[in-house]
Amino acid sequence: MKNVINITIKELKDYFISPIAYVVIAVFVVVVGILFAKDLFLNNQANIRPFFEIVPSILIIVIPSLTMRSWAEEKREGTLEIISTLPVSKVELILSKFISCLLFVVFLILLTFPIPLTLNLLGSPDNGVIVAGYIGLILISASYVTIGQFISINTQNQIVAFILSAIIIAVLYLFGEPQFLQVVPISLRSIFEALGLGAHFRSVARGVIDSRDILYYLSIIIILFYFINKSFERIRRKGS
Amino acid sequence: MLKATGLTKTYDNVKALDDVSFEIKQGDITGFLGPNGAGKTTTLRILTGYMIPDSGEITYNDKSLEPNSKEILGSIGYLPEENPLYGNLRVDEFLTYTAKIKNAYDLKELKEIADKCGLESVMTKTIDTLSKGFKQRVGFAKTLIGNPKFLIMDEPTEGLDPNQKEEILKLIKEIAKDKTIIFSSHVLSEVRQIANNVIIINRGKIVAQGNSDKLILKHFKNSLVTLRTDAPITKLNQELKKVKTVFAVDRKSKDRAKFSEYAITCSNPEETSLEIFKAISKNRWHLIELHSQSQGLEELFKELTK
Structure with a gap:
């Protein structure tokens, strides 16, 4: 546990040292703010729903820009050899990289807190839905992070890692979208709906925290942890 | 004690290590020698657990x-080779x-290490600056x-200027007292300077291991002594026939002043x-001249890695 804390702190520091992080923070806050404000003034309603519709899509670009460097950079710089030869278990390392990135994303998400505050000032939104929505955002972000980190450990080029992660997350997100489901044969619809990252998020964001949705996100995280571990082992077998 | 048994590693159908076994005793400084691509880095990476071998076992003090x-x-x-570091961190961080x-983590110990290393x-x-x-x-x-018991270094002096190399080698010698050290190098003078044992690897196979002087003696039974003298060949031959260590006397050249150059095997x-x-x-x-040419680590290395 001590190692997880030490590595997480170091990784978090890396995020905050990197200028990319500040660009990501600025872009995220500005884009979310503009889109939300536009919606708020157009509809003249103190409604959190549009906010939770926008954010998961924006995170499809934001999170890969954070995960792209987590493993790919260590591989490129050779520092993976340093950390792997210190008394750290592979699980501790994988976990630390995941937690640090997720904490940074949670920090980003918390920056949007003025939005529900504004809504509470302007009207009386359902705060239960807001809390559930934020829980949903953290869950969907955690799965985005594991997908991004899985791609990152399998590539050496950060740009490739970014593009591939964004595409894969976007495709998985789209699987459960009504527009996508319309073009899918009826017999396959339930499968795609169950697989869609977005469909499960919408369910949570409605204020219903269903164990199936939590289980879905946890399954994605655990399965990808397993594959990240396998990829790590492959690197150790290949030596690069 | 550090023991490697039957290490094998194959990359893209090429055997990088082929049944590599060796032992390094507590307190030894071992130079790990071999030409480029011989399997030094692969072996050291396996020793540190960074790389997984196809087969074989590594034990540290029987564990x-x-x-x-x-x-x-x-x-x-x-x-590691090329010394990767987290360049965005400060040295103390x-x-x-x-x-x-x-x-x-002990601030006093860290300070001592920093002092020792001139940091x-x-x-x-x-670090990047x-x-x-x-x-x-x-x-x-x-x-x-x-204070690790085992130090594993992959070409620790690579890319340094002669003064820096000297400093690092001095430092290795200084800290060697209670440690078991293995370091790879292809600079034989460095190995001779600080190692008491050598392991020579070539094309993924260990071709020699042990005390370097003993290895040289084992591999080179014949040495050469050259001399310039006015002794006649027949008489010199007669005299040296009596010496048990001499195998042959050859006259290489003769100059105008009746001096000849002889090579004694x-x-x-x-x-x-x-x-x-x-x-x-x-x-x-x-x-006029007497010169003994004993074979050294360079000759041994050349002979074994041809």
């Missing part, structure tokens, strides 16, 4: 590396981070954290030189 890797890695200081992970003046500087020599020192300081160049000197002195011949 197998794989199930005990976390415990064993705490007793190893490793300097990097050393503190390593110490915390090794569960050996006092750069402790608050970002340092010169190659300082970066190498940072890497070296990292390996000393937690023998088993022990020191003893042979002494006997030659005695014979020359007894016969009142004149000696």
Whole structure:
């Protein structure tokens, strides 16, 4: 546990040292703010729903820009050899990289807190839905992070890692979208709906925290942890 | 004691290591020699658990590396090839981070290591801004954290200028007292300077291991003594026939002043030189030059890695 804390702190520091992080923070806050404000003034309603519709899509670009460097950079710089030869278990390392990135994303998400505050000032939104929505955002972000980190450990080029992660997350997100489901044969619809990252998020964001949705996100995280571990082992077998 | 048994590693159908086995005793400084691509880095990476071999086992003090890797890695200081470092961290941050992970965070000890490695003046500087020599020192300081029993270094002096090389070698010698050290190099003079044992690897196979002097003696039974004297060939032959260590006497050349250059093939160049000197002195011949050419680590390396 001590190692997880030490590595997480170091990784978090890396995020905050990197200028990319500040660009990501600025872009995220500005884009979310503009889109939300536009919606708020157009509809003249103190409604959190549009906010939770926008954010998961924006995170499809934001999170890969954070995960792209987590493993790919260590591989490129050779520092993976340093950390792997210190008394750290592979699980501790994988976990630390995941937690640090997720904490940074949670920090980003918390920056949007003025939005529900504004809504509470302007009207009386359902705060239960807001809390559930934020829980949903953290869950969907955690799965985005594991997908991004899985791609990152399998590539050496950060740009490739970014593009591939964004595409894969976007495709998985789209699987459960009504527009996508319309073009899918009826017999396959339930499968795609169950697989869609977005469909499960919408369910949570409605204020219903269903164990199936939590289980879905946890399954994605655990399965990808397993594959990240396998990829790590492959690197150790290949030596690069 | 560090023991490697039957290490095998294949990359893309090419055997990088082929049944590599060796032992390094407690307190030994072992030079790991081999031409480029011989399998040195692969072996060292396997020793540190970074790389998984296709087959074979590594034990540290009779404990197998794989199930005990976390415990064993705490007793190893490793300097990888090309010395990768977290360039965005400051030197003190990097050393503190390593110490915390090794569960050996002690400010006093860190300061001592920094002093030993000559890092006092750069402790608050970002690693990326340092010169190659300082970066190498940072890497070296990292390996000393937690007072590890085993030091594994992959070409620790690579890319350094002669003065920096000298400093690093001096440092290795200084800290060697209670440690087991294995370092790879293809600079034989460095190995001769600090190692008491050598392991020579070529094309993934260990071709020699042990004390370097003994290995040289084992591989080169014949040495050469050359001399310039006015002794006639027949008489010199007669005199040296009596010497047990001499196998052959050849005249290489003769100059106008009746001096000849002779090449004496023998088993022990020191003893042979002494006997030659005695014979020359007894016969009142004149000696201009006497030179014994014993075979060294370079010749051994060339011979074994052809």
